[in-house]
Amino acid sequence: MIHIANKTYELVTDHKNGWNFEVFKERFSEVLERYDYIVGDWGYSQLRLRGFFKEIHPKATKESSIAALQDYLNEYCNFGCAYFIIEKVNAPKQQIPSEVISSTTV
Numbered sequence: 001m002i003h004i005a006n007k008t009y010e011l012v013t014d015h016k017n018g019w020n021f022e023v024f025k026e027r028f029s030e031v032l033e034r035y036d037y038i039v040g041d042w043g044y045s046q047l048r049l050r051g052f053f054k055e056i057h058p059k060a061t062k063e064s065s066i067a068a069l070q071d072y073l074n075e076y077c078n079f080g081c082a083y084f085i086i087e088k089v090n091a092p093k094q095q096i097p098s099e100v101i102s103s104t105t106v
Contacts, residue, residue: 001089004025007033008088010086013083013084015084016080016081016083018041018042019040019084027047027048032051035052036054036087037053037086038051039052039083039085040084041076041078041082042078042083044078052069053066
């Protein structure tokens with residue numbers, strides 16, 4: 001699990017050892033917090049970050065949906081570059097104890 005900016009992410013793909021937390025932390029911007037996925041790709045020793053939404057997200061467009069990832073890698077990234085994909089992990093909904101539910105329905 002990766003924790004940054006009060007959000008939790010999980011490393012989904014680490015292609016050619018592209019994941020480097022220290023560099024990611026330096027490059028991370030709060031603009032990326034709204035996305036469900038963050039893709040980091042390496043070119044000329046520089047990490048570039050790009051956000052993608054889940055396909056079902058209301059703000060997802062053809063280009064910003066994770067379904068467009070392969071097109072992004074083919075068109076905008078250096079051929080054969082190292083990259084990683086992290087996915088935002090939503091906090092599980094807290095279960096309300098049954099004692100609390102029964103006392104509020106009296």
